[in-house]
Amino acid sequence: MEQLLALFPLTDAQVTSVNGLGIKVVTPAEITEGSVDPAGITIIYGWDQKLGLQVANAVHSQLKWVQTFSAGVDYLPLDQFAKQHVLVTNASGIHAAAIAQSILGYIFYFTRGLWTAEQRRSQRLWQQSADHQLVADEFSVLIFGTGHIAVETARLLKDMDVHVEGVNTTGHAANHFDQTYAFNDPSEGIAKADIIINIMPGTKETDSYFNQQFFDQLENKLLFINVGRGSAVIEADLEAALASGRLNYAALDVTAQEPLPKDSPLWTNDHILLTPHISGIMDHLDQRLFPILQENLQTFVKDGSLVRNQVDLTAGY
Amino acid sequence: MEQLLALFPLTDAQVTSVNGLGIKVVTPAEITEGSVDPAGITIIYGWDQKLGLQVANAVHSQLKWVQTFSAGVDYLPLDQFAKQHVLVTNASGIHAAAIAQSILGYIFYFTRGLWTAEQRRSQRLWQQSADHQLVADEFSVLIFGTGHIAVETARLLKDMDVHVEGVNTTGHAANHFDQTYAFNDPSEGIAKADIIINIMPGTKETDSYFNQQFFDQLENKLLFINVGRGSAVIEADLEAALASGRLNYAALDVTAQEPLPKDSPLWTNDHILLTPHISGIMDHLDQRLFPILQENLQTFVKDGSLVRNQVDLTAGY
Numbered sequence: 175m176e177q178l179l180a181l182f183p184l185t186d187a188q189v190t191s192v193n194g195l196g197i198k199v200v201t202p203a204e205i206t207e208g209s210v211d212p213a214g215i216t217i218i219y220g221w222d223q224k225l226g227l228q229v230a231n232a233v234h235s236q237l238k239w240v241q242t243f244s245a246g247v248d249y250l251p252l253d254q255f256a257k258q259h260v261l262v263t264n265a266s267g268i269h270a271a272a273i274a275q276s277i278l279g280y281i282f283y284f285t286r287g288l289w290t291a292e293q294r295r296s297q298r299l300w301q302q303s304a305d306h307q308l309v310a311d312e313f314s315v316l317i318f319g320t321g322h323i324a325v326e327t328a329r330l331l332k333d334m335d336v337h338v339e340g341v342n343t344t345g346h347a348a349n350h351f352d353q354t355y356a357f358n359d360p361s362e363g364i365a366k367a368d369i370i371i372n373i374m375p376g377t378k379e380t381d382s383y384f385n386q387q388f389f390d391q392l393e394n395k396l397l398f399i400n401v402g403r404g405s406a407v408i409e410a411d412l413e414a415a416l417a418s419g420r421l422n423y424a425a426l427d428v429t430a431q432e433p434l435p436k437d438s439p440l441w442t443n444d445h446i447l448l449t450p451h452i453s454g455i456m457d458h459l460d461q462r463l464f465p466i467l468q469e470n471l472q473t474f475v476k477d478g479s480l481v482r483n484q485v486d487l488t489a490g491y
Numbered sequence: 492m493e494q495l496l497a498l499f500p501l502t503d504a505q506v507t508s509v510n511g512l513g514i515k516v517v518t519p520a521e522i523t524e525g526s527v528d529p530a531g532i533t534i535i536y537g538w539d540q541k542l543g544l545q546v547a548n549a550v551h552s553q554l555k556w557v558q559t560f561s562a563g564v565d566y567l568p569l570d571q572f573a574k575q576h577v578l579v580t581n582a583s584g585i586h587a588a589a590i591a592q593s594i595l596g597y598i599f600y601f602t603r604g605l606w607t608a609e610q611r612r613s614q615r616l617w618q619q620s621a622d623h624q625l626v627a628d629e630f631s632v633l634i635f636g637t638g639h640i641a642v643e644t645a646r647l648l649k650d651m652d653v654h655v656e657g658v659n660t661t662g663h664a665a666n667h668f669d670q671t672y673a674f675n676d677p678s679e680g681i682a683k684a685d686i687i688i689n690i691m692p693g694t695k696e697t698d699s700y701f702n703q704q705f706f707d708q709l710e711n712k713l714l715f716i717n718v719g720r721g722s723a724v725i726e727a728d729l730e731a732a733l734a735s736g737r738l739n740y741a742a743l744d745v746t747a748q749e750p751l752p753k754d755s756p757l758w759t760n761d762h763i764l765l766t767p768h769i770s771g772i773m774d775h776l777d778q779r780l781f782p783i784l785q786e787n788l789q790t791f792v793k794d795g796s797l798v799r800n801q802v803d804l805t806a807g808y
Contacts, residue, residue, distance in 0.1 A: 271627065271652075272624075275599055278595055279595075279603045282592055283600065285592070285596075286596045286769075286770070287593075287766055288600065291765060291766040291767060291769070292609075295758065295765060298751075300749065302767050302768060302769050304769055304772070307772045307773050310592055311588070329650075330647075330650060334588070334592065334647065432617065433617035449604055451619060452604045452608070452619050452621055456624050456629075457624050458629070
């Protein structure tokens with residue numbers, strides 16, 4: 175019998191729905207208390223490093239499939255899963271609206287004078303001349319990544335007449351993008367952009383991509399946003415770019431080390447807006463995610479296949 | 492000969508264009524230095540309280556028309572203009588994109604966790620649980636006003652599946668609004684809304700409208716935004732609503748007294764985001780405004796009529 179370890183509590187209706195497919199629901203407490211053998215778990219819904227590895231590393235582990243709550247899956251033991259033939263499906267698409275709206279929040283914070291007003295507030299300065307007072311049709315945006323989140327971001331930006339370009343593996347066209355470049359030659363797009371956004375997954379190729387060499391190409395850019403992975407950015411090089419004026423502002427939702435260490439200089443850099451890896455978080459996430467699990471469960475119990483959001487364990491996304 | 496006092500410097504090309512219609516361009520310096528008689532000015536482009544009144548109050552003033560840079564015109568001596576038969580055209584429509592984008596900035600600041608992150612930053616707290624982490628399709632917005640700015644705001648919100656309702660004089664339908672209510676009975680809309688936005692012009696009817704009686708209707712509302720006029724809000728009543736939990740947050744771009752006095756309690760209320768009346772300000776405003784002036788000038792020199800954005804001096808907008 176399939177056994178699903180639910181790392182996020184299921185509602186009664188959701189449990190009934192899962193049971194209806196002949197699958198037993200196991201709670202984290204049943205594993206930690208020892209009343210259920212971790213080796214018998216076949217499906218994990220969500221992820222928790224300790225419990226997840228307890229299941230995957232159990233002798234004679236029956237684990238076949240992990241359904242994550244996140245789009246990025248770089249925190250999973252992908253090599254081990256590949257060897258054990260464990261399938262992974264992610265939550266790609268679920269976070270697109272939330273992250274796109276967070277990105278708009280970061281952009282307008284800097285383009286509509288909120289940043290300047292906040293800087294002057296402690297001195298009670300009421301001054302109408304902000305550093306930048308831009309309307310969206312005046313700036314252009316380059317997005318690294320053209321997946322679900324990037325496409326939703328581009329759609330919203332195009333609605334406001336922003337010029338939107340993108341970077342992906344081969345430079346193939348993407349919906350709502352005015353132009354796209356291949357990852358190995360984005361220099362023309364970088365030169366044109368006022369705002370650069372990283373939404374790429376965390377992979378070997380994107381690791382440390384935004385380094386001194388990258389920032390040295392910039393001249394007086396307005397804003398760099400990272401909602402991808404903190405590992406993509408060399409933070410000291412980003413701060414040097416801000417100090418030199420190559421870049422005016424940055425908004426970072428992800429950092430190289432999370433939680434951001436208390437002694438990180440990022441905390442006090444007032445040209446950086448910081449959020450604690452929350453751009454994709456939403457109240458009621460489970461209501462949006464459960465339909466993906468359910469759809470996959472239906473084919474999984476029939477023939478072991480997964481129809482939505484299966485991750486290529488080698489590519490890492 | 493018509494003489495246009497340009498309170499915002501015109502470019503050479505703009506001067507040539509105005510001169511081509513047989514109109515002389517006068518600079519502020521020519522008035523203050525006394526080289527041009529203020530009584531001879533027939534058109535004012537922009538407004539300045541001192542210079543404007545010097546022209547309007549001059550004995551035998553020839554002033555016929557004022558083209559403002561703003562949408563609201565409540566700072567003009569409208570009664571005097573009515574008596575002197577001075578026409579007024581405003582910049583309605585020009586600021587719509589800028590203000591709508593500012594409004595999105597205010598909304599996402601509170602719905603996407605930026606406010607919470609900023610509050611915790613001084614303590615270097617990296618916590619993913621923000622007070623609110625909403626996606627736009629989960630909240631509903633009620634906008635007081637359904638003019639250019641409100642319609643553009645509604646359009647952008649509808650693109651993100653927000654439920655958008657509005658209030659106007661008679662409750663007539665408006666583009667991009669799911670529902671509208673008449674100004675004398677908006678209670679149903681108020682009850683449904685999570686976010687309430689004031690974009691109404693400053694008039695006798697809107698003065699002090701958002702007072703204790705209004706706020707007493709609210710229960711645990713997310714956000715109140717004022718980009719209309721500060722005179723519409725009794726600030727002490729707003730602060731009481733925030734303190735009592737009837738309202739969680741406010742974003743104020745306008746205040747009863749501007750500049751906001753140094754001793755105002757608004758400065759230190761951390762549930763209020765403050766911007767200094769800049770939501771409609773944009774770099775390169777003149778490039779967007781000049782076409783309105785030009786279009787009006789063309790009919791004005793022919794027959795004295797104005798085709799775009801004429802203000803009803805009695806209504807005040």
